[in-house]
Amino acid sequence: MASNTDFLLQFTEFDEADRALEDSRDATTIRIEDTDTERHKPQKQRRSAPVMSFEEDPLANDDQTELLSGQKKSAPFWTFEYYQTFFDVETHQVKERILGSLLPWPGKNFVRLYIHNNPDLYGPFWICATLVFVIAICGNISDFLVYLGNPQYKYVPEFRKVTIAATAIYSYAWLVPLFLWGVLVWRNSKVINMVSYSFLEIVCVYGYCLAIYIPAVVLWIIPNEAVRWLSIAVALFLSGSVLVLTFWPAVRDDQPRVAIAIMVAIVVLHTLLAVGCKAYFFKTLEVEQTAPVGIQTNSSLSSLNRSTVLTR
């Protein structure tokens, strides 16, 4: 602890010098006080958690990130070994990561605690694949249950929906992290943040956060609107809070408007995915009594509007 207080003293000196420089030019300001206290808190928590000891300091962690990423991914990208480094996980690690994405804990950062500079592509890829098939299958089952009493209904397994679901889920899981990473890198060039994530870590977080939707989608089979919206709300709350808690340290040092805008965008996109999937793949009872079958498979947002207007 003595070394940490020396650290504090050193940085307060720098901070005064920085304030002096602030007026002269539009320089990037390094605000250290907040991150000092922040660094102490996760240190205490990490001492209680059974993690590797060298993970204590986020600042050193970033340096080590550079080192470790240089040591680990040293194979050229056209060899097979390069991609093997992204699958360097074991069963219990994958299980821990999935559980960590389901249970947000304020102060615990998913990336630092679970990913440990070892982002994997196994989790995101197979969770997305499972989600695609679960949405298609459960959508089919729920259609069947909605039409159960109807003698005119002829059951067709709508296979096209698998391709549509796959496109939607995979583009969300890969394009949104790409976009978010670009935004974070751009803000990083303007304001020096203490915490920065690599692209693969962001993909990892998004992939594991989609895991909560799998049981939620299974619950959507029940043709009860209240149950469906409740399961969406719970899933959104859990995974959305994990996302917010993960990315807040990365944007916290930025201007408040930009930080809030990024957070809101993350949550809104997550919500849109859930609600869009529910509206497109799962028919509601009220809508089916008023409109014939053929229209439903084409509209997505229009059916969403209709289903939200018609309430019991």
Next chain:
Amino acid sequence: MAEVDESSKPMFAGLSDVSISTDIPVEGEINVPVGTSSQDDEYSTLDEPVKDTILRDLTAVGKKFVHVMYPKKSSALLRDWDLWGPLLLCVTLALMLQGGSVDSKEDEGPQFAEVFVIIWFGSVIITLNSKLLGGTISFFQSLCVLGYCIMPLTVAMIVCRLVLLGGSGKVSFIIRLLVVTASFSWSTFASTAFLADSQPTNRKALVVYPVFLFYFVIGWMILTFSQST
């Protein structure tokens, strides 16, 4: 030329002591012609009757089917892999799963191409996954195992179609559900028996889960197959 011969003679004289020695096993040289003649026998399959050629491949495929029915760890599926069996099974399954006529306006069941692509693309992805996780099995061996283990599901498809001929009520649905569930678990268990040994122990579940998902999706396609009128 004469001078060259004279100057090289001492060299040759020295070499003559070294080159021809009694250490060289003469048996090896005697064996080589015998070896080449047996290889010639194998290569001269052009001369054998066509029935023999076809029967040899068919027996190999048939032996592998038997190995899938009783999944014990055997090297036949792994060592002498072939892709005839998977192709046969995949085409049969895709033909039987093909849903309805092309000019119908409703959303149909999976077309031939979709089933074919799912089976082969899915097998390739699972093989890549197991290799990326550090498996010791080779690419085509894994494709061979995954393809042959579709056999219980193909049998289930045939049974389901026969049951559907009898009617499509609740009873037939329950029978089909039981048959498909049994065959899907059989497929997963059979392929796990062959594939899981090639992985380190702490990653076995990571390799088995995609196989489970793959056969589950194929089983779902079989279960939801409905005859279009």
